[in-house]
Amino acid sequence: MLTKIDHIGIAVNDLESAMKVYGDFTLKDADHVEELDSEGVKIAFFNVGESAIELLQPTREDSPIAKFINKRGEGIHHICYGVKDLEKSMENLVKLGYKCLDEKPRNGAHNTRVAFFHPKQTLGTLIELSEKK
Numbered sequence: 001m002l003t004k005i006d007h008i009g010i011a012v013n014d015l016e017s018a019m020k021v022y023g024d025f026t027l028k029d030a031d032h033v034e035e036l037d038s039e040g041v042k043i044a045f046f047n048v049g050e051s052a053i054e055l056l057q058p059t060r061e062d063s064p065i066a067k068f069i070n071k072r073g074e075g076i077h078h079i080c081y082g083v084k085d086l087e088k089s090m091e092n093l094v095k096l097g098y099k100c101l102d103e104k105p106r107n108g109a110h111n112t113r114v115a116f117f118h119p120k121q122t123l124g125t126l127i128e129l130s131e132k133k
């Protein structure tokens, strides 16, 4: 059902300095930068092989990423897995008793549809499932 680790999301206070760090490690500029107003985040993607690192900086205090950083500090926020059929995957997991934070897929960065699963049931790490549009 999961096709690959699509990306790892890392919550950061300052996108510019975070991009500098990942620029130093990947020896390139970010592959994609985008602001997702609905989520209150500005993000930068660095492709690494078939996966990517997604740096997320909150753009307002009530954004989930701001809350995460206030509580736990900067660091890994979620792991995103690619799926072929998001609705079917969601339906299947909900049937198995997992709580999906989204009733319906929401729009993600990079022209995707995504849904999140609560870390309480997924060993402490928020899981994102992502389907390319």
Ligand code: ZN
Pocket (backbone or CB within 6 Å): 007, 008, 009, 054, 078, 080, 128
């Ligand atoms: Zn993500």
